[in-house]
Amino acid sequence: MDHSALAQPANADEPLRDDRGTPIEAMQAERxxxxxxxxxxxxxxxxxxxxxxxxxxxxxxxxxxxxxxxxxxxxxxxxxxxxxxxxxxxxxxxxxxxxxxxxxxxxxxxxxxxxxxxxxxxxxxxxxxxxxxxxxxxxxxxxxxxxxxxxxxxKLDEAPGGVSAILLAGAGEAPFAYHDHFLSATLLEHLNATNAAGPSPTPEQTIPFGYTISLERLLALNPDVIFLFATGSERAFANNPVWPYLEAVKNGRVYEVGPHWKEGGGPIARRLILDEMAWRLYPEDVARPELPPSIASHPYS
Known part of the structure; x- marks a missing residue:
């Protein structure tokens, strides 16, 4: 397992900057x-x-x-x-x-x-x-x-592995799939799962963090598990004739996940995502996490 994405010890005296290049100064802010x-x-x-x-x-x-x-x-x-x-x-x-x-x-x-x-x-x-x-x-x-x-x-480095997954967003005819470096997709690697969407062709750039994928291409990749990001619209791609032929669909392993999966960089969201993802990937080996019903994943049909 490559731990290069993990936090590295920092020099407490080292000045920090935000992503605009602005030096970060400590302050006592209540509001x-x-x-x-x-x-x-x-x-x-x-x-x-x-x-x-x-x-x-x-x-x-x-x-x-x-x-x-x-x-x-x-x-x-x-x-x-x-x-x-x-x-x-x-x-x-x-x-x-x-x-x-x-x-x-x-x-x-x-x-x-x-x-x-x-x-x-x-x-x-x-x-x-x-x-x-x-x-x-x-x-x-x-x-x-x-x-x-x-x-x-x-602690999760010894997850069983041997499973592939993909994270999809959108509701059009072709969904959006996330590359390896997108946070939620990165967690797949740490759980010894394969992200079917693969790495970015421009790894030196953070954006784009994914691509639009046709259902034919999705069938060729044929991941074991599909995680669908929440949307307020009916998913047109799920009505594509190809959709029922996907292994994840046939095996009932398509899950709609909470909105926190899409912007999961905060300490609370990333932990919720990790624990739920581990359970959905390895339901026989990982205990089901306790989550509020409003954000818990559920099988998509």
């Missing part, structure tokens, strides 16, 4: 806004309830984070954050995803100190968790969260 589910997740894991949070999909706030968001205001979609409401909330710090916030970065900086991270890979997740924790004056806590996750990965 923090999160532009992304990932940022809200990381804040909650560090014991901070965000005053406002942007998300994606149909949920106004990520439900899997539960009670810590009971007083959090929804700022709308991560790519179109309600800046007027954000200003009214008077945050002392703003954390976001780089690619969604870059168009209005200056507006955000005018509201409060702002740090942004692009969280696609597991290494990105480790780096961003440490960065956010550092901004909150909690660097040691952030590194401890990363180390705890790595310890869990290490």
């Amino acid at each position: 923090v806004a999160a532009i992304s589910t990932f940022a809200a997740d990381t804040l909650v894991a560090l014991g901070v309830s965000p005053v406002g949070a942007s998300t994606f999909g149909s949920e106004p706030l990520p439900s899997y984070l539960g009670a810590p968001l009971s007083h959090t205001r929804s700022l709308g979609q991560r790519a179109s954050t309600n800046l007027e409401l954000l200003t009214e909330l008077k945050p002392e710090l703003i954390i976001g995803i780089h690619r969604y916030t870059e168009p209005h970065a200056r507006q955000l900086e005018a509201i409060a100190p702002f740090y942004a991270f692009d969280v696609v890979s597991l290494a990105d997740s480790h780096r961003a968790v440490t960065g956010i924790a550092t901004a909150l004056g909690k660097r040691a806590e952030g590194e401890a969260l990363n180390q705890a996750f790595d310890a869990r990965l290490a």
Whole structure:
């Protein structure tokens, strides 16, 4: 198993920067806004309830984070954050995803100190968790969260293996499949499973993190397990005549997973994904994790 994506010990005196190149300075911020589910997740894991949070999909706030968001205001979609409401909330710090916030970065900086991270890979997740924790004056806590996750990965290194899987998103005629470096797909490798979608043809670039795949190509790959990311629309590709011939479909091993799988870089989401993925890949060897019914995976039919 290649552990290059795992957290590496960091020099506590080493200066950190976000993915915009902005040096991260520790501060005592009680009012923090999160532009992304990932940022809200990381804040909650560090014991901070965000005053406002942007998300994606149909949920106004990520439900899997539960009670810590009971007083959090929804700022709308991560790519179109309600800046007027954000200003009214008077945050002392703003954390976001780089690619969604870059168009209005200056507006955000005018509201409060702002740090942004692009969280696609597991290494990105480790780096961003440490960065956010550092901004909150909690660097040691952030590194401890990363180390705890790595310890869990290490325990699963002896998973049985011999299974292939693919992660699919979208609802059109052809779904979107995720490359190896996308965080949820990376976890397959750590569970000794093969990601049927394979590696990126441009490994030096984080984006694109996947590709549109035809049903004919999917049949050629024929993974044992298919994980479908949640969508609010009927999946047209599941009505394709090829679909019933897939081994995963024939064997009842197609699972619709919760929305946290799509933006799983936070400490809470990545642990939930890992434990549920392990159980679905190896149901005879791994215990079923306890998850709220609203986010638990279920067989797709």
